Every structure is written in C-alpha cells, then in structure tokens.
Amino acid sequence: MHEIIVNDNDSGQRIDRLLAEQIEDASRSDMQGRIKEELVKVNGNVVKANYKVKTGDIVIVEDRELVEADIIPENLNLDIIYEDDEVAVVNKPKGMVVHPAAGHPSGTLVNGLMYQLDNLSGINGELRPGIVHRIDMDTSGLLMVAKDDVTHRHLVEQLVEKSVTRKYTALVHGTIPHDKGTIEAPIGRNPKERQEMAVVDDGKEAVTHFNVLERYKDFTLVECILDTGRTHQIRVHMKYIGYPLAGDPKYGPRKTIESEGQMLHAGTLGFVHPKTGEYLEFTVPLPDVFEDVLESLTLLSD
The missing domain is CATH 3.30.2350.10 (Pseudouridine synthase)
Structure with missing residues (x-):
C-alpha cells in the first residue's frame, strides 16, 4: 500500500499521471488499471483516472493481489x-x-x-x-x-533499518579537494522536470557518504556508501555538490566521455542471512568498460 499527500507542486495534476511519477516502478497504465479496479481512493473515495488532485488530498493506493x-x-x-x-x-x-x-x-x-x-x-x-x-x-x-x-x-x-552494506564506485567530473564527505539532502521529484529526481525541501531523507579513491585530470574516482536507497540517489547527490557522474545523460554534462551511461558500479553488498543470522558480504570487480575508461584517464594524467 502507498499513501501520498498531495503538495502544492503537484496540485492540478491528473491522478494517474501523479501516481506514475510518485510511485517507484509504476507505469501510468498500471495506475489507470488500479483506478478502474477501485484500488485507488482519494480522501476515502473512489475516483476516475482524470481526477485532478488538490493540495492536501490523501491518496491511498492498494496493491493488486x-x-x-x-x-x-x-x-x-x-x-x-x-x-x-x-x-x-x-x-x-x-x-x-x-x-x-x-x-x-x-x-x-x-x-x-x-x-x-x-x-x-x-x-x-x-x-x-x-x-x-x-x-x-x-x-x-x-x-x-x-x-x-x-x-x-x-x-x-x-x-529499512539501514543495516545493509552498499558500496558503489563512481567516476565524477571535477577534482574533489577533500578526501571524504557526507551528503545529507532530501530527494524527490524535480518540480521543473518530472522525469528527474532532485534535492527538494519536501523530499525523502537521503544520506550518501563518499571517500576519494583516485584523482585524475578533471575527474575523481570515489567510493559512495549509502545509508538510504532513493531513486538515482548517488547521481543526484553528486550533481548537487557540483561533481556529477561521468557519462550520466540525465544529470551530467553530455558527450564528455565514452561510457554508455553513468560510470557507477555497485561493487560491494553485505547483509545478514535471514535464516542463518550470518553476515554475508560480497565484492565484485569493476566491469571492463569501467576499467578501460580509468586506464585512459591514467594515461592522460601522466
């Protein structure tokens, strides 16, 4: 089940469009289907897909069986x-x-x-x-x-308890002068571009820690450790502090590096096994395309 309280930025939107934007992995057609099945209620009432939400509306979306x-x-x-x-x-x-x-x-x-x-x-x-x-x-x-x-x-x-270990390796634009840092800034939909996320006042809590691994000419390799898991969190946070991910078509400068998308790798994952209670941690190396880019940057920096 999802509960959404409509804010001023979203007031006036069709409900099917709003839900497709607000609910992770949701499509507009999926939301239209749930509305027809009366799985969506606004202030306790069934509505149609073309209903335009108002500030303060409480929207409840039930999951399908x-x-x-x-x-x-x-x-x-x-x-x-x-x-x-x-x-x-x-x-x-x-x-x-x-x-x-x-x-x-x-x-x-x-x-x-x-x-x-x-x-x-x-x-x-x-x-x-x-x-x-x-x-x-x-x-x-x-x-x-x-x-x-x-x-x-x-x-x-x-x-939810933030006990899962998630470490990412990211290549970002610019030379970060300090060796470590923490970005604590709420993330939500970008009110100016609904297909993007952004740091916004009414967003959800988001915390990213980073450590510098290597500095290159005009680029920095960092390790990012997540406390939370918001959509596009690392990409949004690094852009927010002025060091967007290399190769990121949505949040970074375009055509600055040949990478086929953002240079981001979820290399370490750790969690407690639900049955045995044992802590398990796994690490995998960077993919070849990532290593190739780093090698080319090393040559340029020499």
Whole structure:
C-alpha cells in the first residue's frame, strides 16, 4: 500500500499521471488499471483516472493481489555469485534493466532469474519476482534476490533499518579537494522536470557518504556508501555538490566521455542471512568498460 499527500507542486495534476511519477516502478497504465479496479481512493473515495488532485488530498493506493507472473524465462547467462535455498546474489551487467516494463518486455534481469533460479518471492508483484531492491539500467553490480516471501520481508527490513552494506564506485567530473564527505539532502521529484529526481525541501531523507579513491585530470574516482536507497540517489547527490557522474545523460554534462551511461558500479553488498543470522558480504570487480575508461584517464594524467 502507498499513501501520498498531495503538495502544492503537484496540485492540478491528473491522478494517474501523479501516481506514475510518485510511485517507484509504476507505469501510468498500471495506475489507470488500479483506478478502474477501485484500488485507488482519494480522501476515502473512489475516483476516475482524470481526477485532478488538490493540495492536501490523501491518496491511498492498494496493491493488486499477486498472480502468476507471465514472464518468459530467458537464458541470459547471469553471473550469480551466491545462491542457497533462501537467497541469491547476482552481478547485474551494465545496460540491463532489472524487471520488465514498458519498452523492456524481455532481456531483463527478472527474465534471466526466472530461467536460472527455481524459486523467487512473489511479494513485490508479478513483474518483479524476487526483486528486493534495484539499480539503474546503466549501473552495474550486485543485487540480492529473495527466493521466498519470508526471506524477502527480512531483507526489506534490513534495508529499512539501514543495516545493509552498499558500496558503489563512481567516476565524477571535477577534482574533489577533500578526501571524504557526507551528503545529507532530501530527494524527490524535480518540480521543473518530472522525469528527474532532485534535492527538494519536501523530499525523502537521503544520506550518501563518499571517500576519494583516485584523482585524475578533471575527474575523481570515489567510493559512495549509502545509508538510504532513493531513486538515482548517488547521481543526484553528486550533481548537487557540483561533481556529477561521468557519462550520466540525465544529470551530467553530455558527450564528455565514452561510457554508455553513468560510470557507477555497485561493487560491494553485505547483509545478514535471514535464516542463518550470518553476515554475508560480497565484492565484485569493476566491469571492463569501467576499467578501460580509468586506464585512459591514467594515461592522460601522466
């Protein structure tokens, strides 16, 4: 279930459009379907998709009952670096979408998981079986996957409690003069560009710690450690302090580096195993495309 209180910036929007923007992974057609099924209520009342929200409206969105996932399993040769009866850890390649959505009906991480794993949790909906958390299409790296609903709930609780270890390597524009820092700035929809996130006063709490790993001519390699997991958090936060990610088409300068998307890699992931209570931590190296860029920057800096 989702609850949204409409603010002044969103007043006057159609409710189906607002919900598609406000709810992570939601599409407008999905929201229109839930409205028709009377799973969406405004101030306790059923509305139509063309209802225009007003400041102070309380919108409740109920989840659909789970149905069998109509996803075609595909042999995508996923790099599953750990697996047991409850959980798996997969190294997602750069350029792969996590789950099916408009424009990406196949070739996603979920399609590959359906092929390679026997069981996946169903708690996150028919298009996201097993998916506990996400990383962007052009971000590579580690994700934990739940094989049953009990495991899924335990892993989500750890995310909520901020006890999951998530370390990213990022290449950013500019030379950061200090060796470490913490960015604590709320993130929400950009009121001027609804397809982007931004630091906004009424956003959700977001905290990113960073350490400088290497400095190059006009670029800095940093390790980012997340306390929270907001959409595009590292990309938004680094832009906010004046050091946007290299290769980022949405938040950074364009065509400054050949990278096929933002230079961001989720290299370390750690969590407590929901059944055994053991702390598990995994690390994977940077993908070749990332290493190639760093090598070229090293040559330029010499």
